[in-house]
Every structure is written in structure tokens, then in C-alpha cells.
Amino acid sequence: xxxxxxxxxxxxxxxxxxxxxxxxxxxxxxxxxxxxxxxxxxxxxxxxxxxxxxxxxxxxxxxxxxxxxxxxxxxxxxxxxxxxxxxxxxxxxxxxxxxxxxxxxxxxxxxxxxxxxxxxxxxxxxxxxxxxxxxxxxxxxxxxxxxxxxxxxxxxxxxxxxxxxxxxxxxxxxxxxxxxxxxxxxxxxxxxxxxxxxxxxxxxxxxxxxxxxxxxxxxxxxxxxxxxxxxxxxxxxxxxxxxxxxxxxxxxxxxxxxxxxxxxxxxxxxxxxxxxxxxxxxxxxx
Amino acid sequence: xxxxxxxxxxxxxxxxxxxxxxxxxxxxxxxxxxxxxxxxxxxxxxxxxxxxxxxxxxxxxxxxxxxxxxxxxxxxxxxxxxxxxxxxxxxxxxxxxxxxxxxxxxxxxxxxxxxxxxxxxxxxxxxxxxxxxxxxxxxxxxxxxxxxxxxxxxxxxxxxxxxxxxxxxxxxxxxxxxxxxxxxxxxxxxxxxxxxxxxxxxxxxxxxxxxxxxxxxxxxxxxxxxxxxxxxxxxxxxxxxxxxxxxxxxxxxxxxxxxxxxxxxxxx
Ligand SMILES: Nc1ncnc2c1ncn2[C@@H]1O[C@H](COP(=O)(O)OP(=O)(O)O)[C@@H](O)[C@H]1O
Ligand SMILES: [Mg+2]
Numbered sequence: 319x320x321x322x323x324x325x326x327x328x329x330x331x332x333x334x335x336x337x338x339x340x341x342x343x344x345x346x347x348x349x350x351x352x353x354x355x356x357x358x359x360x361x362x363x364x365x366x367x368x369x370x371x372x373x374x375x376x377x378x379x380x381x382x383x384x385x386x387x388x389x390x391x392x393x394x395x396x397x398x399x400x401x402x403x404x405x406x407x408x409x410x411x412x413x414x415x416x417x418x419x420x421x422x423x424x425x426x427x428x429x430x431x432x433x434x435x436x437x438x439x440x441x442x443x444x445x446x447x448x449x450x451x452x453x454x455x456x457x458x459x460x461x462x463x464x465x466x467x468x469x470x471x472x473x474x475x476x477x478x479x480x481x482x483x484x485x486x487x488x489x490x491x492x493x494x495x496x497x498x499x500x501x502x503x504x505x506x507x508x509x510x511x512x513x514x515x516x517x518x519x520x521x522x523x524x525x526x527x528x529x530x531x532x533x534x535x536x537x538x539x540x541x542x543x544x545x546x547x548x549x550x551x552x553x554x555x556x557x558x559x560x561x562x563x564x565x566x567x568x569x570x571x572x573x574x575x576x577x578x579x580x581x582x583x584x585x586x587x588x589x590x591x592x593x594x595x596x597x598x599x600x601x602x603x604x
Numbered sequence: 605x606x607x608x609x610x611x612x613x614x615x616x617x618x619x620x621x622x623x624x625x626x627x628x629x630x631x632x633x634x635x636x637x638x639x640x641x642x643x644x645x646x647x648x649x650x651x652x653x654x655x656x657x658x659x660x661x662x663x664x665x666x667x668x669x670x671x672x673x674x675x676x677x678x679x680x681x682x683x684x685x686x687x688x689x690x691x692x693x694x695x696x697x698x699x700x701x702x703x704x705x706x707x708x709x710x711x712x713x714x715x716x717x718x719x720x721x722x723x724x725x726x727x728x729x730x731x732x733x734x735x736x737x738x739x740x741x742x743x744x745x746x747x748x749x750x751x752x753x754x755x756x757x758x759x760x761x762x763x764x765x766x767x768x769x770x771x772x773x774x775x776x777x778x779x780x781x782x783x784x785x786x787x788x789x790x791x792x793x794x795x796x797x798x799x800x801x802x803x804x805x806x807x808x809x810x811x812x813x814x815x816x817x818x819x820x821x822x823x824x825x826x827x828x829x830x831x832x833x834x835x836x837x838x839x840x841x842x843x844x845x846x847x848x849x850x851x852x853x854x855x856x857x858x859x860x861x862x863x864x865x866x867x868x869x870x871x872x
Pocket of ligand 1: 655
């Protein structure tokens with residue numbers, strides 16, 4: 319701790335540095351929000367100009383204005399589709415959380431269980447879902463169940479692997495302490511391992527949220543026209559057949575927005591749960 | 605707790621625990637402890653002093669029941685009951701997601717007691733270490749010394765008969781360490797508990813303890829014992845007294861003796 323000494327002996331220098339630091343800090347804070355927004359607006363503007371200046375017909379590339387117009391016009395159909403996709407995504411994510419955390423807990427309770435089942439988890443993870451999906455739709459009659467299964471396969475692995483890592487990352491001194499005080503397995507899991515795993519789990523959740531959406535969309539493509547209400551991916555396919563390019567863009571916009579919202583919600587949840595104590599949530603100078 | 609009676613002088617204390625002919629071998633060939641014999645009496649403040657690797661932590665872990673000796677006997681006078689042991693490690697070892705109060709609750713919580721039932725004990729322990737106003741703080745809001753105090757409060761909360769401390773202040777700066785040393789002696793004076801304190805600092809061991817058990821390495825064993833016959837309470841004046849300097853020299857000699865034994869054995 320030599321910082322106080324430094325401040326005493328060379329205070330003018332430190333003052334100047336501190337001033338610069340504070341200024342840089344303020345600049346960073348403003349740039350953090352304005353820069354991405356400005357770039358996004360600029361990109362949309364260029365997109366619009368590109369279409370107008372080159373007189374690109376809307377069935378090749380619609381301008382941003384037309385996409386928004388279509389979104390509003392077709393809102394009835396698109397919002398239904400959004401709801402279907404969202405439902406599958408969220409259900410898959412929920413099952414991924416339950417399955418991922420549940421399996422992770424079982425893994426840490428028994429090494430043999432982990433040895434026996436980890437390979438299956440890896441095989442499911444590394445096999446592209448598009449290649450399993452057709453089989454799933456042959457064997458699973460219920461379309462919703464099939465879609466869910468596909469999305470789940472994609473989403474559960476990051477939760478499983480992150481949570482397993484977290485459950486195994488407990489401080490060894492704390493583990494000793496629990497042992498000395500005669501903690502049961504259940505107490506150790508509940509009071510020590512699960513809280514330790516929480517930040518890891520939340521990191522996995524952020525990834526899994528995006529993957530669940532991808533899984534839902536991809537499996538919808540594979541499933542094609544379905545008995546149950548059609549989701550956004552189906553609407554994109556359908557609009558493609560009809561060369562309704564603006565609607566394709568409108569549906570695409572909704573998928574992207576959904577992904578961003580899911581990621582933001584997961585980040586907010588992470589912040590809410592961790593900001594009081596976890597290193598990741600603590601802002602340090604330099 | 606027998607808080608009112610004072611600790612009898614050395615030689616007149618009842619035995620608390622015997623370690624007899626303890627061997628501990630790791631991986632079939634690392635002799636961490638060989639034929640360790642030690643009797644701990646009620647009210648002793650024992651420092652285990654020795655070079656790193658001489659088996660100090662291993663001895664503590666055996667007493668704490670975290671592992672079993674390869675051979676030899678550890679016997680407790682009156683048996684070992686729940687809450688008889690308090691442990692403090694080199695790191696504060698707090699749960700970062702839990703408040704100070706919840707951290708100190710841990711030993712009771714693991715025995716199924718609700719926070720409300722033991723709030724009195726928790727506040728008492730926090731008061732002992734001077735942190736009663738920080739019960740709702742999170743560990744990251746505390747300094748290194750304060751975290752260590754929380755760790756000590758957690759060890760005290762069950763009013764243990766024996767407190768094991770493994771180089772608890774080694775990572776702290778000297779000023780904080782002196783302060784915590786003074787406070788630890790005050791605590792011990794109030795609680796009349798038995799302490800086994802691992803350190804590799806001669807000065808710390810002399811200031812704190814009435815028995816310094818000097819250990820030698822390879823294989824780990826008790827090399828000699830230095831009795832610190834300075835009366836408690838010991839204050840800052842004791843640190844600058846001639847008696848303290850003399851005792852430090854004595855302990856230092858004993859430690860060097862232990863290290864030389866080690867050298868002879870290594871070359872043999
Ligand atoms: N779990 C273990 N496995 C193997 N060797 C160990 C283990 N714990 C300690 N040792 C060895 O035992 C010896 C004593 O270690 P330790 O008790 O930690 O010494 P100290 O605390 O005095 O520094 C060292 O040589 C160390 O490498
Ligand atoms: Mg050690």
C-alpha cells in the first residue's frame with residue numbers, strides 16, 4: 319500500500335492525473351451509450367441511402383422504412399408468430415435450466431454418475447441440431463414437444479458445463495470448515511456449492527438464452543409447416559416462397575430483437591443477483 | 605464457560621488433548637509427521653513454530669479431524685463434542701455472498717439453528733472482535749484485518765474449548781497484525797479458551813503464547829519447547845521489554861537448532 323505515500327510526496331502530479339482520469343471516465347460513460355446508438359443509426363441511414371440512390375427494387379432489398387411499414391401492417395400475423403417462437407424459446411430455456419442444473423448437481427454428487435453420463439452430454443452438444451432434428455420429428459409425434467426437444471439440446475449444455483464447473487469451484491478452506499462443523503451433503507450443496515456456482519450458472523444462462531432462440535428457429539425450419547401455430551422462422555420461409563422480402567426482413571428484425579431482449583434480461587438478472595458481492599459486478603479504478 | 609475463574613499457571617492445568625506417537629505419511633513416502641508427541645492443556649496458548657513444510661498445518665488438520673493419522677493416537681479429555689472446536693485459517697475464508705452476520709452464523713446454521721435463535725451469540729462474538737456495527741456488511745466492504753476479525757468471530761461463536769489458528773495473521777501488514785495480536789490476547793483472557801496458533805514468526809509466538817512448540821522438518825516432529833513465563837496480560841510495553849528480547853533470542857535459537865537438525869538429516 320504505497321498509494322497514500324505517493325499522494326503526499328507528489329500530489330500535484332497525482333492531481334493532474336486524477337483530473338485526466340476523471341475526464342476519461344466521464345467520456346467513457348457517455349461513449350458507452352452514444353457510440354453504439356450513433357453507429358446503429360448511421361448504418362440504418364446508409365442502408366436507406368443505398369436503396370434510394372441505387373433505386374434497388376423492394377423485392378431485392380427493401381429500405382428500413384418499408385420494413386417498419388410491413389412490420390406494422392403484418393403485425394397481427396407476425397406477433398402471433400413471435401409469440402409461438404418466444405414460447406418455444408422460453409420453455410426450452412426453462413427446461414435447459416432445470417435439466418442443466420439438475421444434471422450438474424447429480425454430477426457433483428457422484429463421480430460415477432458424471433463418468434457415465436458426461437459423454438452423452440458432449441455428444442448431444444457437438445452434433446449439429448439440424449442433423450438430429452429430422453429424426454426427432456420422425457420419432458416425436460407432438461410438434462411442440464419436438465421443437466422443444468431440439469431447442470433444449472442446443473441450450474442446455476452451457477448451463478450444464480458452467481454449473482458443474484461452479485459447483486466444483488468451492489474454496490477448499492470453506493470445504494474444510496463445513497467438514498469440521500459436520501455439514502451434511504445437502505447443507506454443503508445448499509449453503510456452499512450452489513452460491514459458489516451462481517455466477518457461473520448466470521454466465522451459462524446468458525449463452526443459453528441466445529442458443530435457445532437459435533434452437534427454436536432452426537428446428538422450426540426443419541419442422542416446416544406445422545399443425546401448431548407457425549413461428550417466425552416459418553413466416554420467413556413462407557414469405558421467401560412468395561418473394562415478400564420486406565416481410566422476411568420484418569420477421570428477421572423481430573428475431574434479432576428477441577435475442578437482444580433475452581440477453582439483456584439475463585444480464586439484468588445477473589446484475590441483480592450478484593451486484594452486492596461478486597467481483598464481476600464491482601467497479602474498480604484502473 | 606468458566607469465564608470468571610482465571611487460567612491456572614503452567615504445570616497445574618488439566619490435560620485437554622494428547623497426541624501420542626503420531627505419524628502422518630502422504631502418498632506412501634512423504635513423512636509429514638514422524639513420532640509427534642504433544643499434550644495440550646486447558647488454557648494453554650501454544651504456538652507451533654517451525655520452518656514451512658515441517659508439518660504444522662498437518663498437525664492442526666489431524667486435531668481438527670480433517671484427516672486421519674497414519675499411526676498413533678489422539679485422545680480428548682472428556683471427548684470431543686459439537687462446538688468444541690473453532691478454526692481460523694490463513695485466509696479469512698468468508699462466504700462472499702453472505703453478510704458478516706450470516707458468515708458468523710455458519711457453525712450454528714450447520715447444526716440446524718435458525719438465525720433468530722442464535723442472534724445473541726452472533727452479536728456477542730461480533731462484539732468480541734469489535735465489529736458489532738458491521739453485521740449487515742458484505743465481506744468485500746471490509747479491510748483485510750476486519751475480514752480476519754469476522755473469521756475469528758465465527759470461530760468464537762460456539763464458545764469452543766479449543767481454537768486452532770493456522771498462520772491467521774501472516775498475510776496482514778505489521779500494524780494490523782500487532783493490533784490483532786493484542787486483541788487476540790484480550791479475547792483469550794476473557795474466554796479462558798485454549799489456543800493452538802501456527803506461525804513462523806518468532807516475535808509473534810513469543811508475544812502471544814505461554815508455550816512455544818518448535819518443530820523440525822523432514823520428517824516433521826517436535827524439536828524442542830520454549831516456555832514463555834511472562835505474565836498476562838501482555839501489552840505493547842511487553843514488546844519493547846528486555847524480557848521479550850531475551851525470550852525472542854531463546855526461541856530463535858531453538859528454531860535455528862531445529863533447522864540445523866534438519867540440515868544434518870538431509871545430508872545424512
Ligand atoms: N495433502 C497432502 N498431500 C501430500 N503431501 C502433503 C499434503 N499436505 C502436506 N503435505 C506435505 O507434508 C509436509 C508438511 O506440510 P504442512 O503441514 O503443510 O507444513 P507447514 O504447515 O508446516 O508448512 C510438506 O512436505 C507437504 O508438502
Ligand atoms: Mg502451513
